[in-house]
Amino acid sequence: MGVIDGFLTFLERLGGKTAEVAEKPVRRLPQGKTVQERLRALKALQREVTEEEEAPSREEEIEEFLEWRKEEMGKPFSERLGDAMLHYFRGPVEALTNSLKGLDEDLFRANIKTPKDRYVAMMLGVSLFAGLFSVFIAYLFYLPVTTSLLIGFLGFVGVFFYLREYPKMVWRRRVADVERAMPYALRHMASLLSAGVGISEALLSVAKADYGAISEEFDLVIRDMRTGSSFEDALTKFDEKMASDSISRVIKQILRAVKFGGNLADILYKLAEDFSFEYRMKLMEYVQRVNGVAFVYMFMTIVMPTMFVVGILAGSMMAHSLIMPPETLAVVLLLVFPMISLIIVNMIKKGEPR
Structure with a gap:
């Protein structure tokens, strides 16, 4: 054991x-x-x-x-800044949101899916950051305190109004992109309709194609139809969103042909030709206008600076002293004339037909 x-x-x-x-x-x-x-x-x-x-x-x-x-x-800094402003200053943000009329419609037309109050919070946050940054830059240049504060206030106001107008600028650019791609989309739809495809399938085909903004907008039209909207209501909503005379003419022609009958393929081909003809006429006018502006651009960027420098040198020789401080001369040559050139280039760019 x-x-x-x-x-x-x-x-x-x-x-x-x-x-x-x-x-x-x-x-x-x-x-x-x-x-x-x-x-x-x-x-x-x-x-x-x-x-x-x-x-x-x-x-x-x-x-x-x-x-x-x-x-x-992973979010942009502006969105995170807007979320912080909305979290800590919800009262002032909501009061400002209610005072900005038409912002929700501008966001809808620009296809910006950010809620109105969040966008206003982002506007305030980015504007405040820009104002403080402007004050800091002015302080680095040893400017007086009042001047620095004024520059900061102007930076805040300028960025705020720029962000307020930003949805409108995006909407105008989007309308221009849709109008530019409209002839190609209309020919695409017309060829499908000639082959016996329905109008809804033709819209879906354009939405799946790579026509840029118009493909995205047609995709939204298809989504509205799938969620219960009629074909007429979906196209009418698209027409109201674009608010363009050219696009409105196309939508009315399509709805009229669908409602009263008619050869929609021939109508779309005709509309595509009209768009192409209008674009060619605008292009000819643009070329003629650029030819006139080009002379002004060459004079302001080449002849005018040269004449300015020669005039300063001649006056200094006659006066036996510099009639303009070198710092001022450098600012005029390095900032003023290049700024004028940029303004002229911007005017030429804006006049380009879409």
Whole structure:
């Protein structure tokens, strides 16, 4: 019996060592001399079990936080700044949002899906940042405090009004892109209609093609039709969104042909030719206008600076001293004349037919 007891003791010790090095050790019931000691040991054991159960949930929270942080850092700085402004200054932002009339319509026409209050918060945040940055730049040039504050205020106001007009600029650019691609889309639809395809399928084909903004707009028309809008309502909504006479003429012709009957393919071919003819006429007018502006551009960028420098040198020689400080001369030559050139180039660019 002594040999058996010794063997059992060895196995018990071996099992204890195995349990100690196991990945999840087996907890034994606490043993103590008194009932209070056993209760305290049980409470400590319960706390250990609870902490181990909460550890996975904490890891999940950390992973969710890191994922949220990564998503936030992926957003543009302007959006994050707008979210902060909306969070801390919701009252002033909402008051300003209610005072800006027509902003929601401009955002809709520009296809900007940002909510109105969030866009206003972004406007305030970016404008405030621009104002502070302008004050900092003015301070670096050792300008007086009042001048620096004035420059900062002008920077704030200028950026704010620019962001207010930005949706309108995007909308005008988008309308120009749609009008430029309209002849190609109309010919695409006309060829499909001649082959016996329905008007809805023709719109879907243009939406899936690579015609730029007009493909995106036709895709929105198809989505409206799938969500319950009629064909007429979807096209009317597209017409109101674009607010263009040329696009409105196309939409009215399509709706009239669908409602009263007619060869829609021939009508679309004719409209495409009209668009092409109008573009050619605008291009000819643009070329004639550029020929006149080109002379002014060459005079302002080449002849005028040369005459200005010659005049300054001649006057200085006659007066036996510089009639203009070198700093002022450098500002005129390096800033004023290049600025005039940029204005002329911008005017030529804006006059380009779309």
